[in-house]
Amino acid sequence: xxxxxxxxxxxxxxxxxDHGKTTMVDCILYQIGKxxxxxxxxxxxxxxxxxxxxxxxxxxxxxxxFSKNCAVRFETGGLEYRVNLIDTPGHADFGGEVERVxxxxxxxxxxxxxxxGPMPQTRFVLQKALALGLRPIVVxxxxxxPDARPDEVLTEVFDLLIDLGADxxxxxxxxxxxxxxxxxxSHTVGxxxxxxxxxxxxxxxxxxAPEVDPAAPVQMLVTTIDFSxxxxxxxxxxxxxxxxxxxxxVRVIDRHGVGRDQQISQLFTFEGLDRVPADHxxxxxxxxxxxxxxVNIGDTLADLEAPVALPPIHIDEPTLHMTFRVNDGPLVGxxxxxxxxxxxxDRLQKELRSNVALKVEPGETMEQFxxxxxxxxxxxxxxxxxxxxxxxxxxxxPQVVFHEDEDGKRLEPIELLVVDVPEEHQNAVMAxxxxxxxxxxxxxxxxxxxxxxxxxxxxxxxxxIGLRSRxxxxxxxxxxxxxxxxxxxxxxxxxxxxxxxxxxxxxxxMVTAYALDGLDDRGTFFVEPGDEVYEGQVVGEHCKSSxxxxxxxxxxxxxxxxxxxKDDNSQVRPVRRMSLEASLEYIGDDELLEVTPGPIRLRKxxxxxxxxxxxxxxxxxxxxx
Numbered sequence: 001x002x003x004x005x006x007x008x009x010x011x012x013x014x015x016x017x018d019h020g021k022t023t024m025v026d027c028i029l030y031q032i033g034k035x036x037x038x039x040x041x042x043x044x045x046x047x048x049x050x051x052x053x054x055x056x057x058x059x060x061x062x063x064x065x066f067s068k069n070c071a072v073r074f075e076t077g078g079l080e081y082r083v084n085l086i087d088t089p090g091h092a093d094f095g096g097e098v099e100r101v102x103x104x105x106x107x108x109x110x111x112x113x114x115x116x117g118p119m120p121q122t123r124f125v126l127q128k129a130l131a132l133g134l135r136p137i138v139v140x141x142x143x144x145x146p147d148a149r150p151d152e153v154l155t156e157v158f159d160l161l162i163d164l165g166a167d168x169x170x171x172x173x174x175x176x177x178x179x180x181x182x183x184x185x186s187h188t189v190g191x192x193x194x195x196x197x198x199x200x201x202x203x204x205x206x207x208x209a210p211e212v213d214p215a216a217p218v219q220m221l222v223t224t225i226d227f228s229x230x231x232x233x234x235x236x237x238x239x240x241x242x243x244x245x246x247x248x249x250v251r252v253i254d255r256h257g258v259g260r261d262q263q264i265s266q267l268f269t270f271e272g273l274d275r276v277p278a279d280h281x282x283x284x285x286x287x288x289x290x291x292x293x294x295v296n297i298g299d300t301l302a303d304l305e306a307p308v309a310l311p312p313i314h315i316d317e318p319t320l321h322m323t324f325r326v327n328d329g330p331l332v333g334x335x336x337x338x339x340x341x342x343x344x345x346d347r348l349q350k351e352l353r354s355n356v357a358l359k360v361e362p363g364e365t366m367e368q369f370x371x372x373x374x375x376x377x378x379x380x381x382x383x384x385x386x387x388x389x390x391x392x393x394x395x396x397x398p399q400v401v402f403h404e405d406e407d408g409k410r411l412e413p414i415e416l417l418v419v420d421v422p423e424e425h426q427n428a429v430m431a432x433x434x435x436x437x438x439x440x441x442x443x444x445x446x447x448x449x450x451x452x453x454x455x456x457x458x459x460x461x462x463x464x465i466g467l468r469s470r471x472x473x474x475x476x477x478x479x480x481x482x483x484x485x486x487x488x489x490x491x492x493x494x495x496x497x498x499x500x501x502x503x504x505x506x507x508x509x510m511v512t513a514y515a516l517d518g519l520d521d522r523g524t525f526f527v528e529p530g531d532e533v534y535e536g537q538v539v540g541e542h543c544k545s546s547x548x549x550x551x552x553x554x555x556x557x558x559x560x561x562x563x564x565x566k567d568d569n570s571q572v573r574p575v576r577r578m579s580l581e582a583s584l585e586y587i588g589d590d591e592l593l594e595v596t597p598g599p600i601r602l603r604k605x606x607x608x609x610x611x612x613x614x615x616x617x618x619x620x621x622x623x624x625x
Contacts, residue, residue, distance in 0.1 A: 107207030210284025217303035218242030265291025336392030436463035509553030536607025
């Protein structure tokens with residue numbers, strides 16, 4: 001069937017983390033017959049991989065970080081439709097991805113877990129969709145779970161929509177019950193379907209066709225930037241008006257209104273996961289454009305005769321910032337290839353082209369950068385990508401971004417913290433968040449569940465740094481924790497600091513079992529025998545609140561005296577190995593995290609003890625004055 005006879009539907013799939021968005025797309029791709037199972041498995045990188053989670057970090061963590069889109073053809077009622085499916089991240093830290101790709105859609109599938117129901121990120125992504133005028137189709141997913149409670153979940157979705165100010169037409173939403181994992185959907189909760197067609201049929205019936213004028217001057221909004229080693233930057237977006245043609249000259253207008261005339265060298269539409277060459281793309285469809293440089297997210301491709309820019313994409317402000325700086329430690333250059341401030345700065349500028357929620361500013365010195373993002377995971381993913389690419393750098397403690405109101409009063413970001421925890425651990429959670437200026441908003445049991453308490457708090461964003469690991473420890477790993485930004489409020493006051501000091505190496509060398517055995521009662525160690533350390537490196541956590549200088553490289557002196565016991569009886573307890581994000585939560589104000597392609601190390605900003613004492617005396621004198 002020719003492309004002109006196709007009717008288009010643009011649909012974004014939105015949901016909370018791990019509610020089944022990417023699995024649903026995989027299921028649709030397989031059942032529509034675009035790919036055989038073997039092809040999907042090959043594209044997904046393994047037998048159980050998801051084809052849309054193509055990034056290594058996405059596969060390792062089981063989350064969607066980068067938005068992606070595909071297209072499927074679906075025939076019903078004697079007509080053929082092209083359904084453009086847009087998979088979005090569910091984590092609020094990647095809200096920049098959500099906000100810009102929703103501009104490409106005319107409707108949305110809201111996936112909700114049949115047990116968990118609406119969660120913080122459900123509220124976040126749904127709020128963004130409603131603000132753009134998208135009406136949801138509610139898909140209650142995972143109804144095959146033995147603890148599923150679909151009827152109660154539907155009530156919770158309805159209550160959430162009322163909370164978000166949805167109108168009567170939006171509240172009359174269509175509902176589909178599904179199991180993306182098993183590959184079926186149904187309009188009735190008690191009826192198990194045979195395939196996924198009910199979801200596609202509901203999309204055709206309830207998602208409106210794009211309201212466009214193909215005869216108007218062309219306008220396309222760039223919402224995603226891809227890159228190819230062969231053709232360079234690839235602009236992906238939606239044509240909002242007119243018809244975009246291959247080899248056409250267009251005016252690329254940036255978000256500041258500055259235009260530059262350029263020529264399209266190649267034009268593609270989407271078929272399944274592939275990009276198919278096209279002579280033209282009509283208004284309402286999605287496409288990829290090659291040959292434009294410079295071009296960035298938020299730019300408009302406009303007609304040369306009547307160049308009119310589309311409204312730029314609005315992105316929420318960052319809530320956290322960190323200092324990125326050159327690694328000046330004694331072991332610099334051992335593992336990494338890119339070490340200089342110029343290389344780090346160029347890489348951060350490259351990241352800004354596609355990571356629209358990121359902000360990079362100059363630091364206090366030429367070797368520092370102030371990098372702001374939407375949360376600890378957002379910045380942690382960036383740092384992890386840098387180290388995998390061969391960069392070595394040091395990063396400082398995450399700090400919240402404060403705002404000022406009209407009266408000059410400082411405001412801090414406040415987040416909604418949702419905790420589901422067994423009843424026996426409820427008091428431990430209340431004690432932890434109570435010390436961190438949290439306010440209880442809601443407490444109770446979810447309908448249809450028992451043994452777990454559902455708690456909701458408003459809490460300062462700075463109080464969340466380091467909270468997750470402490471909460472999991474206090475609840476023996478049973479707490480389920482999620483959070484998302486609520487807004488800005490006046491600063492709530494001081495927060496408790498890290499309760500334990502650290503153990504600091506006093507000389508360089510290789511860690512010995514003999515030294516660790518002798519310091520066993522001093523605390524928990526982050527290093528093990530054979531690791532190389534240097535003066536000023538944080539090698540463990542002290543059992544007391546003060547910092548302690550220790551020698552972890554001391555060896556047993558060789559003498560001609562026979563020892564009373566065996567020489568090899570040194571006992572070393574298992575060390576505490578922390579992930580990148582756990583380390584970012586742990587470091588103090590006077591510490592840095594040294595990130596390399598190999599190990600990550602905690603260290604003091606000032607490596608020599610004499611320098612740290614001199615600064616401490618100076619600060620004490622200034623405080624006394």
